[in-house]
Amino acid sequence: MSFGHWRFITKHRAIKSVWAGALAVVAGFALSAVAGTAQAQTRIAPETVTSGLDHPWSVADLPGGGFLVTERDGALKHVTAEGEQSVVSGTPKVFASGQGGLLDVVLSPNFASDGQIFLSFSEPTSGGAGTSVYRATLERSGDGFQLRDGRVIFSGNNIYRGGRHFGSRLVFAPDGTLFMTLGDRGDRPSAQNTQNHAGSVLRLTIDGAPAPDNPFLGDSSYQPEMWSIGHRNPQSAALHPETGVLWTVEHGARGGDEINIPEAGKNYGWPVISYGRHYTGGRIGEGTTKTGMEQPIYFWDPSIAPSGMAFVTSNKYPDWNGNLLVGALRGRHLSNLSLDGTTVTGESRLLAELGERIRDVRQADDGFIYVLTDSSDGQLIRLLPQ
Numbered sequence: 001m002s003f004g005h006w007r008f009i010t011k012h013r014a015i016k017s018v019w020a021g022a023l024a025v026v027a028g029f030a031l032s033a034v035a036g037t038a039q040a041q042t043r044i045a046p047e048t049v050t051s052g053l054d055h056p057w058s059v060a061d062l063p064g065g066g067f068l069v070t071e072r073d074g075a076l077k078h079v080t081a082e083g084e085q086s087v088v089s090g091t092p093k094v095f096a097s098g099q100g101g102l103l104d105v106v107l108s109p110n111f112a113s114d115g116q117i118f119l120s121f122s123e124p125t126s127g128g129a130g131t132s133v134y135r136a137t138l139e140r141s142g143d144g145f146q147l148r149d150g151r152v153i154f155s156g157n158n159i160y161r162g163g164r165h166f167g168s169r170l171v172f173a174p175d176g177t178l179f180m181t182l183g184d185r186g187d188r189p190s191a192q193n194t195q196n197h198a199g200s201v202l203r204l205t206i207d208g209a210p211a212p213d214n215p216f217l218g219d220s221s222y223q224p225e226m227w228s229i230g231h232r233n234p235q236s237a238a239l240h241p242e243t244g245v246l247w248t249v250e251h252g253a254r255g256g257d258e259i260n261i262p263e264a265g266k267n268y269g270w271p272v273i274s275y276g277r278h279y280t281g282g283r284i285g286e287g288t289t290k291t292g293m294e295q296p297i298y299f300w301d302p303s304i305a306p307s308g309m310a311f312v313t314s315n316k317y318p319d320w321n322g323n324l325l326v327g328a329l330r331g332r333h334l335s336n337l338s339l340d341g342t343t344v345t346g347e348s349r350l351l352a353e354l355g356e357r358i359r360d361v362r363q364a365d366d367g368f369i370y371v372l373t374d375s376s377d378g379q380l381i382r383l384l385p386q
Helices: 020-025 188-192
Strands: 006-013 029-032 043-054 056-063 067-071 074-077 085-088 101-108 116-125 129-139 144-155 170-172 178-182 202-204 225-231 234-239 246-250 257-260 299-300 306-311 325-327 333-340 342-348 357-361 367-375 380-386
Touching: 043 067, 043 074, 043 085, 056 357, 056 367, 056 380, 067 101, 067 380, 074 144, 101 170, 116 202, 129 178, 144 202, 170 246, 170 299, 170 306, 178 234, 178 246, 246 306, 306 367, 325 367, 333 357
Parallel strands: 056 101, 234 306, 306 357
Antiparallel strands: 006 029, 006 299, 043 380, 056 067, 067 074, 074 085, 101 116, 116 129, 129 144, 170 178, 178 202, 202 225, 234 246, 246 257, 257 299, 306 325, 325 333, 333 342, 357 367, 367 380
16 A cells, blocks of 8 residues: 655765765755555454553563553553553652653663663643653562652753643663653744753663763753754654664654654754644745754654554564554554665555554564554554464
């Protein structure tokens, strides 16, 4: 299945030569009007692991079986392999309004020895709410689990009133540092304000400090945690399984949802450049390109409202190996994108028959792919190959 209204961008690498300066003005990026067809022959059957989740936001699979699932209102649930749910105590107080609440959950890279988990959440303050990170140790308590020694290790200064655009995904890099995505909180200019964490990708240590080789360390005009800036509302992030490089997917406005590969110190343009338009139909910023601002590798128009992403490496889905899966909220499907390096070569839609908003997608240690549906009766669903 191909979709003529979905476009992708292929980045051209400049050749280092005496002509590089002149070429840089005109080389830019090549635009293709039509995405190809993803090779998605594998047939799947969705199997509900558990239901009755209240607007679940993120899922992490636990060694030996079972899952942790965040709910937007602030609850953290333990879900057994059989689908039984229990509440994990000890979570932080959250600002549960609009898009705010308890957001991502990831396990420490050393979870087998330290038992620690990391949560991103909208942290309430007297001036509003921002995006923060909470670290705690998961331990058994009777027949269930609790969080012990929990503390906020990082508080973003993207503090505004209202419930828009918190982000936020957490991804551990191969070196043990922690990537964190933050939305612009609905204040567009803040994504270009280098004193504000809004609209940026951050890179932290496991204690919440700036990573020691961050690109802006020593530059007082930037926040030291910043890795890249100019993002609108990135609710998807994952490491490429072969390169170990961070990829993100972010919400556009009316169109212009983007896949980016954020590089250290780069500016991704929002709201100066965008492939979307204001919800009123008006033009955003200065157009689609500007010197010094990066292009996405792919964008959607119209918007699918992406949230959650996973690269496929499991042999349970051989036809999808190397593909990228992205959840769609507005689109109510799971996008399956085939890749050639950093080029999207095609896309197909999965799970559209469910009619559900897909909030998160993960490939678990058991090799199966799991998705979360976003509703007051949210489900954790396993995708069974047929």
